[in-house]
Amino acid sequence: MKVTINQKTFERIIDYNQIKKRIRLIGIQLNVTYEHQHPVFIGVLNGCFMFMADLMKQIHMACEVSFIKLSSYDDSSRRDKVDELIGLDTNLEGREVIIVEDIVDTGNSLKHTLDLVNKQKPASVAVCTLLMKPNSVQYTFDNIAYVGFEIADDFVIGYGLDYQGMGRTLPDIYKEITS
Secondary structure, three states: OEEEEOOEEEEEEEOHHHHHHHHHHHHHHHHHHOOOOOOEEEEEEOOOHHHHHHHHOOOOOOOEEEEEEEEEEEOOEEEEEEEEEEOOOOOOOOOEEEEEEEEEOOOHHHHHHHHHHHOOOOOEEEEEEEEEOOOOOOOOOOOEEEEEEEOOOOOEEEOOEOEOOEOOOOOOEEEEOOO
16 A cells, blocks of 8 residues: 655555554553562654654553653755754653653764753653664663564654654555655
8 A cells, every 4th residue: 555745655564453452462461570569651752752652552451651752854854953843841860750652863962862861860661663774773771661663764753753744644664655
């Protein structure tokens, strides 16, 4: 299946049923790991909203949810600079924290988020990401604990990820077809 957005064509690489199955497994892992704790889940907007919503439906423990909003893209091109559009509003000192990302690409946004979180001296920090591009990551992260899917260094949309603000509501994940 293919979709076209603003003269770019994308083909499906991960369908929603695969995503749901993987999220169920991640939810089980999180429930076991944090069974007797009260973690804080921090979603990184906008991209994480669909993943975070489906993930939280699988979490069966006392927890809190918060969000931050970052921007590291101009249209579809990556920037090294990360802008904080909505900051962290939860006290994380001594808390178990799970950062929920839609995608770890270069790692710039994740590094920025980890710096913000670690300033508050949490007890622990784990990263949960739906997608990871291992060949693109420019940093070493020791706390990426939950990864839905590893993908190639393709531009992707769908399931929360967008191209020029469009494509976020597609239930599947698509990669750009390049010639």
